Amino acid sequence: MTSPAPDDAQATSPAPAWEAPVASGPLDAAVEVPGSKSLTNRLLVLAALAEGPGTLHGALRSRDADLMIAALRALGAEITEGSSPSTLHVVPGPVRGDTDVFAGLAGTVMRFLPPVAALADGPVRFDGDPQARVRPMLPVLAALRALGVDVRAGDGSGPQAASPAEGFPSTLPFTVLGQGGLRGGAVDVDASASSQFVSGLLLAAARFDEGLTLRHVGATLPSLPHIEMTVATLREAGVEVDDSRDGIWVVSPGPVAAREVRVEPDLSNAAPFLAAALVAGGTVSVPGWPAATTQPGALVPELLTRMGGDARLTADGVLRVTGTGRVHGIDVDLRAAGELAPTFAALAALADSPSRLRGIAHLRGHETDRLAALATEITRLGGQAEETRDGLVITPRPLHGGTFRTYADHRMATSGALVGLRVPGVLVEDVETTAKTLPGFAGMWRAMVSGTSDTARVAPASPERGR
Numbered sequence: 001m002t003s004p005a006p007d008d009a010q011a012t013s014p015a016p017a018w019e020a021p022v023a024s025g026p027l028d029a030a031v032e033v034p035g036s037k038s039l040t041n042r043l044l045v046l047a048a049l050a051e052g053p054g055t056l057h058g059a060l061r062s063r064d065a066d067l068m069i070a071a072l073r074a075l076g077a078e079i080t081e082g083s084s085p086s087t088l089h090v091v092p093g094p095v096r097g098d099t100d101v102f103a104g105l106a107g108t109v110m111r112f113l114p115p116v117a118a119l120a121d122g123p124v125r126f127d128g129d130p131q132a133r134v135r136p137m138l139p140v141l142a143a144l145r146a147l148g149v150d151v152r153a154g155d156g157s158g159p160q161a162a163s164p165a166e167g168f169p170s171t172l173p174f175t176v177l178g179q180g181g182l183r184g185g186a187v188d189v190d191a192s193a194s195s196q197f198v199s200g201l202l203l204a205a206a207r208f209d210e211g212l213t214l215r216h217v218g219a220t221l222p223s224l225p226h227i228e229m230t231v232a233t234l235r236e237a238g239v240e241v242d243d244s245r246d247g248i249w250v251v252s253p254g255p256v257a258a259r260e261v262r263v264e265p266d267l268s269n270a271a272p273f274l275a276a277a278l279v280a281g282g283t284v285s286v287p288g289w290p291a292a293t294t295q296p297g298a299l300v301p302e303l304l305t306r307m308g309g310d311a312r313l314t315a316d317g318v319l320r321v322t323g324t325g326r327v328h329g330i331d332v333d334l335r336a337a338g339e340l341a342p343t344f345a346a347l348a349a350l351a352d353s354p355s356r357l358r359g360i361a362h363l364r365g366h367e368t369d370r371l372a373a374l375a376t377e378i379t380r381l382g383g384q385a386e387e388t389r390d391g392l393v394i395t396p397r398p399l400h401g402g403t404f405r406t407y408a409d410h411r412m413a414t415s416g417a418l419v420g421l422r423v424p425g426v427l428v429e430d431v432e433t434t435a436k437t438l439p440g441f442a443g444m445w446r447a448m449v450s451g452t453s454d455t456a457r458v459a460p461a462s463p464e465r466g467r
C-alpha cells in the first residue's frame with residue numbers, strides 16, 4: 001500500500017481570491033477549534049509504534065493529519081474512524097517497507113517519519129509538494145546515517161553518498177532503506193532550523209535497540225515547547241525520557257504503551273480568531289482551553305494582553321478575549337512559538353505603534369519563507385514591514401485593499417483575513433490552503449464576523465477532514 005499520490009498536491013490548482021469580511025461592529029463569538037495538529041500527528045505516530053491498539057478522540061482531520069494517517073497506513077498501521085471522523089482507532093503492525101510516503105507540505109510528516117521508516121523491512125520513498133522540496137531535511141537524515149541507516153537521494157536507486165556535495169539528500173525526495181531495526185545510540189543534531197528534527201528522532205527512539213541519546217549542537221533551538229510536547233507525549237506513553245540536561249535528550253528503549261487519548265484544541269489555530277477581538281473590538285471566546293499545555297499557543301493570552309486585549313480563562317476552560325479595536329505594538333521574541341508569528345505580524349500591521357518580532361529566522365524554512373512573505377504582503381497593502389536577520393520590524397501605516405498572496409501557507413491566509421477584518425477590499429489568495437490544519441476556516445471566520453448580535457457559535461464544518 002502507498003500513501004496518497006501527488007494528485008493530493010495543492011500548489012497546482014489556483015483558487016479564486018476570497019474577499020475577507022470587514023467587521024461592521026464589535027464581535028461576539030464563541031469559536032470551537034478542532035484538535036491540535038502537533039498533538040494529533042505525534043499521537044498517531046506513537047499509536048502506530050505502540051504495543052497494542054489505541055484510540056485518539058478529538059483528533060484533527062485536515063490535510064496534514066490525513067497525510068500522516070495515509071503515511072502510517074502505508075507503513076503498516078491499520079487506522080479506522082470510530083463514531084466520528086475525529087475518533088481514530090489505530091492498530092499497529094510491523095513497520096513495512098517497499099512503500100511510499102507523500103508528505104504534502106507537512107513538516108510533521110517529512111520530519112517525524114524518516115526515523116520510523118528506519119525500522120521498516122525495506123525501502124521507504126519520501127516525497128511531497130513541489131514547495132516542500134526546499135524545506136530543510138539534512139539534520140534528521142544525517143543523524144539517521146550517523147546511526148547506521150542507509151539514506152539515499154530520490155527513489156533510492158542511486159549509490160550511497162557521504163555528503164550533500166556527493167549527492168546525500170538534504171531535501172525531499174529521498175529514500176530510507178529500512179533494515180527492519182536500528183541499534184540507536186548517541187547522535188548530534190543541529191536543530192537550529194527546526195525543532196522537528198529533534199522531535200522526529202525522539203518519537204521513534206524507544207523502538208531503537210539501545211534507545212537514543214540526542215544532543216543539539218546548533219547555535220539556537222527554536223520551538224522548545226514543541227520538543228517538550230514530544231517528551232510529554234512519550235512519557236504519557238510510558239517511555240522513559242531524561243531531559244535533565246539542556247539540549248540533551250536520552251530516550252530509553254522499551255515498549256510504547258497502547259492508549260486511549262484525547263487531543264487538545266489547536267491553540268495556534270485559535271490565535272487569529274482571538275486576535276480578531278483586538279482588531280474589531282468585542283469578545284471572542286474559545287472553549288476547551290487547557291489549564292496546562294505544551295502547545296506554544298499557551299502564550300496567546302499573554303501576548304494579546306500586551307497588545308491591548310483583556311484575556312480571561314474561566315474555571316470551565318473557556319478563554320475569553322475582549323478588545324477595544326485599538327491594538328498596541330509589541331517587541332517580542334517568538335523563538336518558542338514561531339507558528340504564532342503570522343498572526344502577530346498581522347496585528348502589528350494594524351497597531352498604533354511599531355513592533356519588533358525577534359528570534360524567528362527559522363521561519364524562512366516554514367511552509368514558505370514567512371519573513372519574506374509577511375514583509376512583502378504587508379508592504380503591498382501600504383504597510384511598512386522589514387525583514388531583520390532574525391525577524392520583522394513592522395511600522396503601522398494606513399493600509400488599503402488589494403490581493404494578499406498566501407504562497408500555499410495556511411497561516412499567511414489567516415493573517416490576510418485578520419488584516420481584512422479592518423481594511424476593506426483585502427482579497428486573500430487561495431484561502432483553501434488553510435485546509436492544511438483548519439479545513440472550513442473561511443466559513444468559520446465569516447460566521448464569527450457576521451454574528452455580531454447574539455453570541456455567534458462557530459463550530460468547524462462537520463466532519464473535519466482534509467480536502
Ligand SMILES: O=C(O)C1=C[C@@H](OP(=O)(O)O)[C@@H](O)[C@H](O)C1
Nearest residue numbers: 038194195196222223226338339
Ligand atoms: O513539532 C511540531 O509539531 C511543530 C514544530 C514547529 O516547527 P519548527 O521548529 O520547524 O518551527 C512548529 O512551527 C510547527 O508548526 C509544528
Ligand SMILES: C=C(OP(=O)(O)O)C(=O)O
Nearest residue numbers: 105106107108339366367
Ligand atoms: C510551520 C508549520 O507547519 P509544519 O508542521 O509543516 O512545519 C505551521 O503549521 O506553522
